[in-house]
Amino acid sequence: MSVEIKVGMADLNVCVSPDRITTLGLGSCVGIALRDPVTKIGGLAHIMLPDSTTIRNNSNIPKFADTGIEELVKQVTRKGANRSRLVAKIAGGAQMFGFNSNSEMVRVGERNVQATKKKLAELRIPILAEDTGKNFGRTVIFYPETGDFVIRAVGKQEYKI
């Protein structure tokens, strides 16, 4: 029997085939799925902010792209994934509201995606597919067995990347 593991906001977890791992309603946050295609061990992080170093209160590791991705790599390798075989798929980082605000928070989705890509490049983890930006929320389900990243959005057919 396969189990569905749920990841909340500012949260991460590992997942081994045949189980699947999901996070519901990604908005401006980014979901990062990692996978070792040989051992079929994977994991999913749901990050909220791009950079832990610009924020004083930064002890919540899964909240930030930089520390969250590092921690996810650590946890999947501890579970038995091979560090050098890891590949990634990413989704989210939408801009849910369009109004012009002085707050740079409005563009946080875009900055989350940029920070995610930067961190993955730094760790030399290739991004196989992405579904990011735009203006709608996404639920994602990741299957470490196949590497499929299934995306569900309001008013759209379910699709996979």
Added chain:
Amino acid sequence: MGEISLDEMSNEYFDVLRELGNIGAGNATTALAQMMQCKVDMAVPKVQLLEFKELGEAMVGEETVMAGIYLGIEGDIKGSIMFLLEKAAAKHLVGKLMGMESEGDEFTDMEFSALKEVGNIITGSYLNSLSSITNLAIYPSVPDLTVDMAGAILSVPAIEFAALGDRMLMIQTQFFDEMVLDGYFILIPDLDSYGRMLAALGINI
């Protein structure tokens, strides 16, 4: 002026914020009743300080489709405010306001702008009461409306809170007319504004 952390907030501050929320939601209910020209009752608002992980479960579930109205605030209090309403409740409200039952699953352009106006009035009256209690100037921006999954809409205020700490303050208000309308207010003042709000109420920080 000292800085306030939501993670280390004392009961006293929390009670004050809760009371501000109660009064704000009460005023918003009155405004709603005037707009709809009928009696609208309100249950005592539930004020919660939630961890991000618990957010979805505290509401109706991350994938429930909701209408979210979001606007920035400037002045003595800076930050933003959001009002969320389940899609069915939003359709009911707009239908009543426009004097006809709303058809279909999607909002028409007309309904969408009516809903934006509803949100504008509700958040406006909420902010007005906040402004008159604290005697602080609050200038709301033009609101924006989106209809999407609750989790995705909530990510926007949650991210603003995330820059300050690890919890988010949410005020849940239940309105009743012929049906129960579950509404959620989320006020996100920046850290300095918390201090100003509390100081304006004579609370030493």
